[in-house]
Amino acid sequence: MMKNTEVLLVSAIHKDLFFSQAPRRRALGDLGIRYIAAYLNKNGVQTDILPSYTYTTEALFNYLQSHSRVKAIGFSMHTISAEKSLCDVKAVKERFPQIKIWLGGFLPTFGWRFLLDTDCPFDYIMRGDGEIASLILCKKIIAGEEDIAMDGLISKSDPETHRDSFCPVADIETLPFPYFCEGDKVQKVGEYMVSASRGCYGRCTFCSIPAFNSCRRERSVQSVAAEVKYLETNFGASFIDFVDDSFLGATQWEERAAEFAVISEQMDERLPYRISLRANNITDSVLANLKIAGLKAVQLGVESFSPRQLKLYNKGVTVERALEAIRTLEKNEVYVQCGLILFEPTTTLEDLIANAHILMDESWAVVKSNSQILFCAEGTALGERLKATGGELLVDGYLNYRWTYRDERVGLVRRVVIEFEKGLGGYSDILVDAITPPSLLAAKDYKELRRLQNLYQRLSFAVLDAVCKAVVTEDRPEAIHATLKRNFGRQFAEIIAEANQILERN
Ligand code: B12
Numbered sequence: 001m002m003k004n005t006e007v008l009l010v011s012a013i014h015k016d017l018f019f020s021q022a023p024r025r026r027a028l029g030d031l032g033i034r035y036i037a038a039y040l041n042k043n044g045v046q047t048d049i050l051p052s053y054t055y056t057t058e059a060l061f062n063y064l065q066s067h068s069r070v071k072a073i074g075f076s077m078h079t080i081s082a083e084k085s086l087c088d089v090k091a092v093k094e095r096f097p098q099i100k101i102w103l104g105g106f107l108p109t110f111g112w113r114f115l116l117d118t119d120c121p122f123d124y125i126m127r128g129d130g131e132i133a134s135l136i137l138c139k140k141i142i143a144g145e146e147d148i149a150m151d152g153l154i155s156k157s158d159p160e161t162h163r164d165s166f167c168p169v170a171d172i173e174t175l176p177f178p179y180f181c182e183g184d185k186v187q188k189v190g191e192y193m194v195s196a197s198r199g200c201y202g203r204c205t206f207c208s209i210p211a212f213n214s215c216r217r218e219r220s221v222q223s224v225a226a227e228v229k230y231l232e233t234n235f236g237a238s239f240i241d242f243v244d245d246s247f248l249g250a251t252q253w254e255e256r257a258a259e260f261a262v263i264s265e266q267m268d269e270r271l272p273y274r275i276s277l278r279a280n281n282i283t284d285s286v287l288a289n290l291k292i293a294g295l296k297a298v299q300l301g302v303e304s305f306s307p308r309q310l311k312l313y314n315k316g317v318t319v320e321r322a323l324e325a326i327r328t329l330e331k332n333e334v335y336v337q338c339g340l341i342l343f344e345p346t347t348t349l350e351d352l353i354a355n356a357h358i359l360m361d362e363s364w365a366v367v368k369s370n371s372q373i374l375f376c377a378e379g380t381a382l383g384e385r386l387k388a389t390g391g392e393l394l395v396d397g398y399l400n401y402r403w404t405y406r407d408e409r410v411g412l413v414r415r416v417v418i419e420f421e422k423g424l425g426g427y428s429d430i431l432v433d434a435i436t437p438p439s440l441l442a443a444k445d446y447k448e449l450r451r452l453q454n455l456y457q458r459l460s461f462a463v464l465d466a467v468c469k470a471v472v473t474e475d476r477p478e479a480i481h482a483t484l485k486r487n488f489g490r491q492f493a494e495i496i497a498e499a500n501q502i503l504e505r506n
């Protein structure tokens, strides 16, 4: 049955952009627009969505042609989808000038100044949680109001008002489950995203979550378990990807983990799942309880094993605590993928070598990337510091700040490491990402693959170590590459060949 859609929410991350980052992953995401759609529908505004897996400009126009009552479109924007979204907003306004368009999500929350400076003819920008403010806005649009001014909304025609206001949802327990559209019912992705909390108690200086996302708010364990059951029963979910920045909070976290165990047993609900945790929440008893409920893998934002960088990032975790967390995960056989941000303006060769040495020895953690640079949005603590020291925002750099390395050899190290890995044929993506897809987690060869991931990783940190030592006396990348190829080429080729065989079998 066709919906009498009044409001359409779209996530213009084209599937090629989204899935190409992780070719083996197919998780149903777009929780932001799904939550807003559920809230609007519950409150009487007929709302539908075009999720990212289905989004194309053509799909959007087809939708608008067959749903003539659409009065407003909300674009959810990431920086990776900014260009496409702005282009499509323009195209919609040319053909359907009467439709009001507002932008929200990750990028509009921090990059609103950049958006206002474009010539894109959108009507409004909304920062932060979208549910409450979107309901008020859409009701006004449907009632025919023009030039709307309200909390949580920056109007293109009057950008100075309300630019610092947000409408956070204080009690996220009151929100309905995320909305699913017609197309979702035929998707057989298996993996579904669920949000059990919003915000984070961490205060990391580079992170947009504490800067924009209000304080940490939790749903009850009962409600989360009920959503998991609903996804399993109605959509055949077989794996849950919790999107929480930190699955556990700063208080009562051991109790919450225990409650997950009890409730999952009571409801006989034990779908395998993956979460993000801060190192300080990782203990034997927490893991034992979360495992009863189905925990398989943890994403751990270590950021660095250099005490100096941990202090700069205000991580609130020592090197020793991070290592203890990894060992505890190993003891409990919970897989871990660590996030590192090694490259920032003040990185020293010593920082890099300290990280390389730890990770050359570490046999359990898999690291997402050994060349990740610092990204910090305008409005985050570190972003403001970079701005104060003359950094400018890079439009073609996802609105990151332009910064230079204090020690230019650090920049050379990164270039050489990236080029060397590229020369291996993009295998780091395939091998490292292989930790996350549930299809592989369940595979009988997974332990073998995991062993190869670790070998690959330890070798890539040996490369990092070697490059850091080489740049002290050599500044020609070609010369360093030649040595790397000689010393490491054959070992990489063997790991890749073996991993390829396993990936083909699974
Ligand atoms: C899923 C996800 C993605 C997916 C999104 C696609 C999808 N189809 O779902 C993909 C894979 C594309 C992605 C990519 C990246 N991500 Co990401 N991602 C997430 C994650 C885990 C969950 C998002 C989510 O569903 N949240 C739950 C919903 C309810 O919240 P929400 O999306 O923010 O939506 C609310 C508001 O933003 C707003 N809203 C959203 N859309 C709209 C639309 C309108 C019209 C309105 C009005 C409001 C609105 O209202 C919603 C409800 O209140 C978050 C972490 C998090 N917990 O948010 C990280 C997160 C946003 N990602 C992050 C990062 C770093 C990235 C990458 C840069 C990673 C990388 N190195 O490649 C890339 C690139 C992103 C970019 N620069 O464009 C970081 C940002 C950190 C920072 N520096 O501040 C986060 C915070 C994770 C973290 N803690 O590190 N990501």
Ligand code: SF4
Binding pocket: 200, 201, 202, 203, 204, 207, 208, 209, 210, 245, 246, 278, 301
């Ligand atoms: S722990 Fe993660 S989500 Fe929380 S503030 Fe730090 S980086 Fe952000």
